[in-house]
Amino acid sequence: MEKRFLKDGDVIAGAAVAALGVYITLAASKWDIMGPEGPGPGFFPIGYGVALVALSLVLIVSRFRSGEAVEQKSFDWAGFGRAMTTWSAFTVCAALMNTLGFYLSFALLTFFLVRFVFDRTLASAAITSLCSALGFYLVFGFALDVSLPIGFMGF
Amino acid sequence: MNKRNMLKASLALSALMVFTHGAHAEFKPTRPIELVVHSGPGGGNDVMGRALIAAIDDAKLSPVRIQISNKVGGGGATAASYLAEKKGDPHVIGIFTSVWITNPLVQQEANVSIRELTPISLMLLEPALIAVRAESPFKTLGDFIEAAKANPGKMKQSGGSPLARDALVRTVLQAKTGARWAFISFPSGGERISALLGGHVDAMVIEPAEAGELIRSGKIRAVAQVADARLPDFKDIPTLKEAGFDVPNPPQPRGLIGPPGMAPDVLKYYEELMQKAAQSPGWQKFVRDGLFEAKVLGPKQTTEFLTQTEVQMRGILQESGVKLVR
Amino acid sequence: MDIFSGLMHGFSVALMPTNLLWCLVGCFLGTVVGILPGLGPAATIAMLLPMTYNMSPTGGIIMLTGIYYGAKYGGSTTSILLNMPGESSSVVTCLDGYQMARKGRAGAALGIAAIASFIAGTFGIVALSLVAPTVADYALSFSSPEYFALMALGLALVVLLAGDSLVKGLIALLIGLWLTSIGTDLFTSQSRFTFGQSSLLSGLDFMIVAIGVFAITEVLNSIADSEETQILPVPKGLRNLLPSWEELKACRFAFANGSIVGFVIGVLPGAGASIASFISYGIERAVSKHPEKFGTGVPEGVAAPEGANNADSGGALIPLLTLGIPGGGTTAILLSALVLWGVKPGPLMMTESPDVFWGLVASLYIGNVMLLILNLPMVPIFAQILRIPVYVLHPLILGVSVIGAYSVSGRVFDVMLLAGFGLLGYAMSRLKFPVAPLVLGFVLGDAMERALRQSLMMSQGDLSILFSRPISAVMIACAIVVLFLPLLPRFRALKQAAG
Numbered sequence: 001m002e003k004r005f006l007k008d009g010d011v012i013a014g015a016a017v018a019a020l021g022v023y024i025t026l027a028a029s030k031w032d033i034m035g036p037e038g039p040g041p042g043f044f045p046i047g048y049g050v051a052l053v054a055l056s057l058v059l060i061v062s063r064f065r066s067g068e069a070v071e072q073k074s075f076d077w078a079g080f081g082r083a084m085t086t087w088s089a090f091t092v093c094a095a096l097m098n099t100l101g102f103y104l105s106f107a108l109l110t111f112f113l114v115r116f117v118f119d120r121t122l123a124s125a126a127i128t129s130l131c132s133a134l135g136f137y138l139v140f141g142f143a144l145d146v147s148l149p150i151g152f153m154g155f
Numbered sequence: 156m157n158k159r160n161m162l163k164a165s166l167a168l169s170a171l172m173v174f175t176h177g178a179h180a181e182f183k184p185t186r187p188i189e190l191v192v193h194s195g196p197g198g199g200n201d202v203m204g205r206a207l208i209a210a211i212d213d214a215k216l217s218p219v220r221i222q223i224s225n226k227v228g229g230g231g232a233t234a235a236s237y238l239a240e241k242k243g244d245p246h247v248i249g250i251f252t253s254v255w256i257t258n259p260l261v262q263q264e265a266n267v268s269i270r271e272l273t274p275i276s277l278m279l280l281e282p283a284l285i286a287v288r289a290e291s292p293f294k295t296l297g298d299f300i301e302a303a304k305a306n307p308g309k310m311k312q313s314g315g316s317p318l319a320r321d322a323l324v325r326t327v328l329q330a331k332t333g334a335r336w337a338f339i340s341f342p343s344g345g346e347r348i349s350a351l352l353g354g355h356v357d358a359m360v361i362e363p364a365e366a367g368e369l370i371r372s373g374k375i376r377a378v379a380q381v382a383d384a385r386l387p388d389f390k391d392i393p394t395l396k397e398a399g400f401d402v403p404n405p406p407q408p409r410g411l412i413g414p415p416g417m418a419p420d421v422l423k424y425y426e427e428l429m430q431k432a433a434q435s436p437g438w439q440k441f442v443r444d445g446l447f448e449a450k451v452l453g454p455k456q457t458t459e460f461l462t463q464t465e466v467q468m469r470g471i472l473q474e475s476g477v478k479l480v481r
Numbered sequence: 482m483d484i485f486s487g488l489m490h491g492f493s494v495a496l497m498p499t500n501l502l503w504c505l506v507g508c509f510l511g512t513v514v515g516i517l518p519g520l521g522p523a524a525t526i527a528m529l530l531p532m533t534y535n536m537s538p539t540g541g542i543i544m545l546t547g548i549y550y551g552a553k554y555g556g557s558t559t560s561i562l563l564n565m566p567g568e569s570s571s572v573v574t575c576l577d578g579y580q581m582a583r584k585g586r587a588g589a590a591l592g593i594a595a596i597a598s599f600i601a602g603t604f605g606i607v608a609l610s611l612v613a614p615t616v617a618d619y620a621l622s623f624s625s626p627e628y629f630a631l632m633a634l635g636l637a638l639v640v641l642l643a644g645d646s647l648v649k650g651l652i653a654l655l656i657g658l659w660l661t662s663i664g665t666d667l668f669t670s671q672s673r674f675t676f677g678q679s680s681l682l683s684g685l686d687f688m689i690v691a692i693g694v695f696a697i698t699e700v701l702n703s704i705a706d707s708e709e710t711q712i713l714p715v716p717k718g719l720r721n722l723l724p725s726w727e728e729l730k731a732c733r734f735a736f737a738n739g740s741i742v743g744f745v746i747g748v749l750p751g752a753g754a755s756i757a758s759f760i761s762y763g764i765e766r767a768v769s770k771h772p773e774k775f776g777t778g779v780p781e782g783v784a785a786p787e788g789a790n791n792a793d794s795g796g797a798l799i800p801l802l803t804l805g806i807p808g809g810g811t812t813a814i815l816l817s818a819l820v821l822w823g824v825k826p827g828p829l830m831m832t833e834s835p836d837v838f839w840g841l842v843a844s845l846y847i848g849n850v851m852l853l854i855l856n857l858p859m860v861p862i863f864a865q866i867l868r869i870p871v872y873v874l875h876p877l878i879l880g881v882s883v884i885g886a887y888s889v890s891g892r893v894f895d896v897m898l899l900a901g902f903g904l905l906g907y908a909m910s911r912l913k914f915p916v917a918p919l920v921l922g923f924v925l926g927d928a929m930e931r932a933l934r935q936s937l938m939m940s941q942g943d944l945s946i947l948f949s950r951p952i953s954a955v956m957i958a959c960a961i962v963v964l965f966l967p968l969l970p971r972f973r974a975l976k977q978a979a980g
Binding site: 195196197198201202205208209212223224225226227228229230232233236261262263264265266308309311316317318337339340341342343344345346348349350352353354355356364365367368369371372374444445477 | 531680751891
C-alpha cells in the first residue's frame, strides 16, 4: 500500500510543494520580518512559505485518509515522452538562440518537431521549417522590424 | 556595365578606400549603432534616447542608423552587463543614469561597475523640486522640517526606491536637521503624485516637467528646488541652500557610455558626435521642454564626475542606513 | 465650455478628413500590434513618435491614442485562438475564450470579444466625457489602504476560481503570490529569491509567466494527448462564425459589469487593465447561476474581461488628461507625446486646449465604431488559422511565444524562463492543479504586498487604517462576504446531514 501511495500524483506534488515552502521560509527568515517602518521584505514571503508547507501537508494527509479509493489509470508514458521531447527541444533551442539567432534555431526546432515528434517525412519537415522561418522573418523581421536575437551568422 | 568595367570600378573603389583609410585612420561606423537603454518604451531613458536619435537624424550627424535597444531590468543592471559583454564592439553604446552608480553599491547581483565601462559624455542633469499640496499649511521647506521635528515619524514623503534621488534628498536633509519623517515608496511617478494630491502624504521630490502644470493650476506648491542655481522656469523658488539648508545636492545625471576597452579613435568619434548632437536644435528643444539642465562634458571630465558622484552617493547611502555590498 | 458644446466642437474637429484618416490609421495599427506579439502599443507609439512631430497635435494624439485602445481590441485574438495572450490585459480571456474555440465556437468568442469591447469601450468614453473632473478627484481619494482592500477583494475572488480542490487551488495561488516577490524589494532594495542572477533583480514579467503556463503548456499537453493530427474544430458556416442570440443574451450582465468595473478601476493610477479584467471576471463568476461552468468556455467569461480592458482605456485617460498622471507604460508615452507637442495635460487642459481635449474625446467615439467595423469582418479570416495542420501550428505557437517573451526586455534569459514556466504549467495540469489561480495570484501579489506595507508605513504600524477609511472598509467587507459565499452550500449540506 505504501508503495502505491508513493507513486500517487498528489503525494509527489505535496512533497514538492512542501520542499518549496521550506525553502521559501528559510530564505525569507534571513530578512527583516518586522522592521521599525512596518513589515519588512521577509514578511510576505515567510507567510507564503509557511502556508505552502501547511497546505502541502493537508494535501498529503487528505490523500492518505481517502485511502483505497485510488483508481490508478495507467500512466500515458508515450504521451509524457512526446511532451518531454518537445520541451527539451524547445529549451535547447532557447539556449542556442544567442549563438544561432532566432531564425536558425527556430527552423531547427520546427524541423525536429515535425520530423520526430509528429513523425512526418523528411521533406515535409524541411519545407515546413523553411517556410515558417521565412514567414516569421517577413512578418516580424521585415514588416514590423521587431528586434530578435541575432546569431553569429548575422541573422 | 560589362564585367571589365565592373572590375575597374571595384578596383578604383578599393583603392579609394585604402587611401581614405590610410589618410585619416579614424573610426567610421559601418553598420547600425545600437543604443542601449535600461527602461522599456516610454520610460525616461527610452524617451531621451529616442529624442537624441531624432536630433542626430534631423541634423544628419550620423552616416548610419542608430537603433534603440531596450535592455530592461535590474535597475540598469541588465543594460550594464549587456554593455560589459560587448567589450571592444564599436557599434554599441548606452545611456547611463545615476542608478548605474548606486545599484552596484547595493545589489550583490549588479556586478558591473560604471568604472569598468567607457564614459563618453555627460548630457544633462535632472533638477528637482520639493512640493507640498496647495492646501498644506507648509509655506516653506522650513515649515515642513519644523513640523517633522515636532512630530517625529508622523510627516510623510512619497517617493521611489530607497536608492533614488528623492530618498537621498530626504537622507541629507534629515542628517542636517535631525528631523525624522517617513518615506513611502511607490513604483511609478503617477502613484507618487496621486498620493500627494490626495493628501495621503505631505511632501514629495518631484521632477519639474511633472510638476509644471500642477503648480500652474494651483494644485501643488513648490517650496524648494534641488539644484545649485535657480531654474529659469522657477525663478521665485529658493534652492535648498537659499531655503537655509546647506546640504549637497544628490545629482541625477544622464549621459552616454560605451563598452569596456573602447578604442581611442572610436571614443573620439562618439565624443564628437555627442558634442555636435548637444548643439543640435532638436536636442536643445528636448532639454528645454523637459526642463532639464544641460551639462555636456567630455569623456575625461565625465569619468571624473562619475567617480566623484560615486563617492558622494556612497556616503549618503551609508548615512541612510542602506547596506552596501561593495 | 459645457460638456455638450464641448463635444460638438470636438466632433467638428475629429470629423475633419485628415483627423478621420489619422484615427483610422491609429486604430488599424493598434489592432495589428495588438494581435501580433513582439510589438506592444507602447513600443509602437514610441517608434512612431518622431514621425508625428510634423503633424498637428490633434491629429497626432488622435492617431497615437488610436494605437493605444486599438491594441486592446486585437489582444484577445491570439488568446482565443491559440491560448496565447497577446497583451497582459487579455490573459484572463484565455480562460474561457480558448475553451470556446475548442468547442468549435472560436468565431463566436471573437465576435463576443469585439462586441463587448465596443460596448464597454463606448461606455468608458461616455463616462470620460461626462464626469472626467469629478472622477479624477475620486481617484485621488484612493490610496494604499484602498488598493490593499481592492487586492484583497480580488484574492477572495481567486479562491472562487479554485476548481475541484480548494487545497490545490490555494497552493497554486500561493505559488503565484510567491513568484511576485522575486526581485528587488521596492522599500529596502533587498534582493529576494534572485539566486544570484542579475536578470532576476527586476522580477518576473507577467507576460512571461502567462505565455508559459498558457501557451507553452497547451502545446505540451496537446502533443502529449494525441499522436494523430487533432485540430481545433474550424467553425463552419456563417452561423458558427458569429455569436448566437442565446450567447449574446447570456452576456447581458457581463457587458454592464465589464463596462463599470473596467472604467472604475481604469481611473485608478495604481491598478492596470489586467487587474480590471480579472476582477470583472471574478465578479461575473461570483454572481453567475452556473459558476462551475466558468473555465469550460462560457461566453460571459469572454465578455466580462474583454469589456473591462476596453472600458479601462476610457478610465485611464482621465488622470492622464485632467491631472497629467499616467497610469501605465502606454499612457506614460502618450503623456510625453503630448508634452513634446506643447500640449500640457493637466487641470487646465480642458480650458486652454479645448481643440485637443474635445477633439480627442470625440475621436474616441469614432475610433470605437471604426474598430468594430474593422474587427467583425476579420473574425472569419482569423478563424481560418485553425485550419493549419497541427504539426505546423504547434511550432508556430512556440515561435510566436518566443517572440512575445523576448520582446518584453530583449533577453534570451526570458525565453529560458518561458520554457521553465511551460514545464511548470505542464506538471500542474498533469497533477490536476488549476493554473488560473497561479496567474491571478501573480497579477495581485505584488500590488497587495506593496499596498499593505505602504498603509502600515502611513499609519505607523496601526492596522486600523484598513478599516477606518470608508472605501477600504466596504471593500474588505465585500471580500469577506465573497470568501464565505462558496461555503454556504456546505453549511446547508451539514445542516441537512445533521437534521
